[in-house]
Amino acid sequence: MMSTSRRGFSRRQFLGGSAFALAAGTLGMPFIRTARAQAPTFKVGVITSLSGDNILGGNLTKRGYDLWVDAINAKGGVEVGGDRCKVEMFYGDDQSSPATGADAAERLIVQNEVDVLFGPYTSGSTIAVQPICQKYQVPMISGSAESPNVWKAQPEFNFGIIPAVDTTAGKSLAVLAKMSNPTAKTISVIGVNEPFSKETGEGFRDGAKEAGLNLVAYELVPAEGDLTPVISKIAALKPDIVAVGGHEEPLINLVKTSKSLDFRPKALIMHYGVTDPAFAQALAADANGTCGVAVWLPSVPYKDDLFGTAKEFAEMAQKKSGHEPDYTEAACAASGLVLGDAIKRLGKKPALKPGDRVALKDAIAETDIHTFYGPIKFERKGDHYHDNIQPVPVLIQIQDGKTVAVGPKEAAAAALTYPLPTWK
Amino acid sequence: MDLFLQTLLNGLLIGGVIATFTIGFQLTFGVLHVIDFAVGGWVVLGGYLAYYMAAELGLDGFLAIPVAFVLFGMIGYLIGPVLYNVRNSRTARPELMALALTFGLFTLLRGGMLTAWGFNTHSVPTALSGESLSIGPVTVPLIRVAAAAFAASIAGGLFVFLYRTRYGLAIRATAESRQNAALMGVNIRRLSANVYGLYAGITAMAGVLMGAIYSVNPEVGLRYTLFAFFVAVLAGLGSVGGALVAALLLGVIEAFVSTYVGSSYSLLAIFGTLFLVLLVSPRGILQRGL
Known part of the structure; x- marks a missing residue:
């Protein structure tokens, strides 16, 4: 019979060794943590x-x-x-x-x-x-x-x-309505049914009245749901503006579904997601014309000691990740x-x-x-307690695959494309 | 009336889209007796293959369909025997072990896709993307028609294969009784590998269409897995024909509830239907398996 020593490791030795290593590692951890904490x-x-x-x-x-x-x-x-x-x-x-x-x-x-x-x-x-x-x-x-x-x-x-978002969505919608020519009169709002997107939708819905727009539909859709029914329903109402609250994936699906149903409102405004370059990359030319809301762009005239100007920050971020921030x-x-x-x-x-x-x-x-x-x-009281509501929202639009500021007038780098051309 | 017709069409096409990735799932359950949690992973892999071919090689997304079938069919063929061994092992609760294996496979696929393609959402361009046809008051999205036609042809093709060929007879015999089929000379292990390969290939082909209709990112797979499971339960686990009927039913319910009641109630209506069918007919709407 072969002895254990000649075989190298017996199962018992292996298990014993493993247990020892585990115990040593576990016991050693507090020392590692202490050493790190002292730095x-x-x-x-x-x-x-x-x-x-x-x-x-x-x-x-x-x-x-x-x-x-x-x-x-x-x-x-x-x-x-x-x-x-x-x-x-x-x-x-x-x-x-x-x-x-x-x-x-x-x-x-x-x-x-x-x-x-x-x-x-x-x-x-x-x-x-x-x-x-x-x-x-x-x-x-x-x-x-x-x-x-x-x-x-x-x-x-x-x-x-x-x-x-309740301080930005409505304001941007008002800017869009004011800049539209011929003046937009009706709006439909879609919100994906999860906290941020729903409240963005509510921001657009509440902002519609202040913007002088007639709200013809307000729909909450599940994130997992298919968008054809809701788009067909809204298309039948022929609103001038469609405003959407959602994250990037449902927004991309919404544009694709709208095109497949040959429906394009005079303006399509979304909130978050449009400013992410991945949105324009995924949709290619179909992303053009989509409006969004941004509280910061690389073109804003701000700076600090660490990052320098907004443009310098954007260049640094681009260099690091390959994407414009x-x-x-x-x-x-x-x-x-x-x-x-x-x-x-x-x-x-x-x-x-x-x-x-x-x-x-x-x-x-x-x-x-x-x-x-x-x-x-940061705010010290009220509904926006501890939120920084200082930044002024900018209305952006994707034009030739790039995000450009189109409103308000003092921040605009390009003219708003309105009404959007039909898909065909 | 115009909206009613559009809603009916939307519902049927949603059903057709869901059916594309549910048919293979049913086949696998019928033969291997495994609820394949990885179904969503195969769908997304198909989508990524099409995205890769379009973005890197400049090819139309549709060209990825046959490539997806061959490539993922072969990979599925290699995985099939592993699944068969786990499912037929002598360990306690092999059905749960098989479920855990497919869950692990799904996690592996998801992680692999994340590493390979990152977390950005992509789209698959095809010749039919965004194209539509107006027939009277109704707008017909052509890419969805292609998906529904794909589902119908796969279901039809499987029907012919299962009921008109000797190999199909062997598959049905195995689904009914593995032991008796083996006694009649059917090589169950090889048949399981073939069926899993066929399933993975069909599901990845469906993924190309999903990527063209919706979008592709590593996280959407779970959604497809859940929908496949809902449809399979509604259809009766293992029923290929039932999958088509159940998917169409769910699609029509989703479309009508979204349009006439409110989109936020659509999932409630789907789950309510599932619950009622299970209550009244626990074996599914067609009351029969493969």
Whole structure:
């Protein structure tokens, strides 16, 4: 019979060895963590959609946050009392599900011991994470959430860089209606039935009255549903403008379905998604003429010390990812500027104690800075509590595959194409 | 009346679109007795193949249809025996093991697509994309007509294959009783590989059409899996003919509820129908399998 030693490993030895290695690894972990905690590094947790339906937007937010951390670490880190402390990022995937987002936030706070959080891509996940921030008293800066419901509950520890959609959708619609020639009279609104998209639809619906438009249909559609029935229904009503609240995939499907039914309104306005270059790439020439709303463009006349001008920021982002950044990516990068400014004023080095995190929250609330993204100052009361509603929305339109500002007049870089030509 | 006719057409075409990726799913269940969670993965892979051929090679998306059948049919042929072994293993609950295997396969396909093509949403251009025909008051989207015709021809072709050929007889015999079929000399393992290959090929071809009608990204696969499952349950698991009828029924319900009640109630109506059919006729609307 062959001895165990000559065979190399017996099963018992293998299992014993594995158990030892596992135990050694587990026992060793606290030492690794202690060693890391001693370094003067701020730990920032990022919760976003790295898988699931919102993976595109999730990666977009991640790119924005990463642009800031790369830029600030290249300068030696964030400024604290004359020194500089580097920033380390920890990522949590919400899998495009709010409940998973809340779990990811708790894991980042408890296991990774992050000092501060950068918020998710979707408003739904942001709302789900807010109670976790409150429970552990960890501030969260959201570079993407646009739903007004995120701010209505007056979250103490959450701050938003992008103005809520109810402050932008209606204004842009009014600009479109005012610029239309012949003047648009009727509108149909479609909203995909999930928090952000639905509230965008509501923003358009409520804004229609102020814009002097007659609302002939308001439809909420499930994200998984086929769009032919709703488009046929709306086509029969012949509205001048169709306004849509949704993310990129349903928006792309909507344009394709409209074309396959040979329906084209005089103007098609969407909110988020149009500004992402992937929208124009997927639809090619069919994307031309689609209007959207942006709170930032590379052409805005703003600048700061870290990123330089908006144009320089856009060039940097383009160089890194190969895509021109949209306003969400810019707002996520600007989240870091808010954090850096608040830490500088707080003057506390990492790791932040619970009391320091509350003080950091207060420092963030006091933010009043000018960045490449524009002015950032958070509301202190009302329905937009802790949201930055400073940026002025710009009406954009895709022309020859490029996103150009068409309104209001003072921001316009090109004339609005209205009415849109028919498909055939 | 115009809107009624348009809605009816929309509903039938939605049904035709759903049927394209449900027929193969039913065949697999009928023969292998496996609920293939990976169905959505095969659909999206077909879409990506067409996108790749259009974007990188400048070819029309439709040219990807035969390529998808051959390529993914071969891959399915290789995976089939693995699935067969798991499904017929002596472990406890092999049906759950097989379900877990297909779930793992789906996750692998999704992750692979994410790595290969990234997270952006793409579209598949074809000669019929965006083209329509006006017949009186009704607008007929040609790409959807092509998808419905595809579903009908696949269902018809499978019917002829299953009921008019000796190999089809062997497949039906295997679906009815694997043991008896094996005793009659049917090589069950090879037959399972062939059926899974046929299914993967058909489903990937359907994916080319899905990419042309809707759009392609790695995350939409789950949606197709769920719809295939709903239709299969409504049709009666394993019933190829029932899949066509059930898909058309769901499509028409979705279209009429969306148009005349409200789009937000369309999924409620679909689930309500599914629930009622299961309550009244648990074996599905046609009450028979393969």
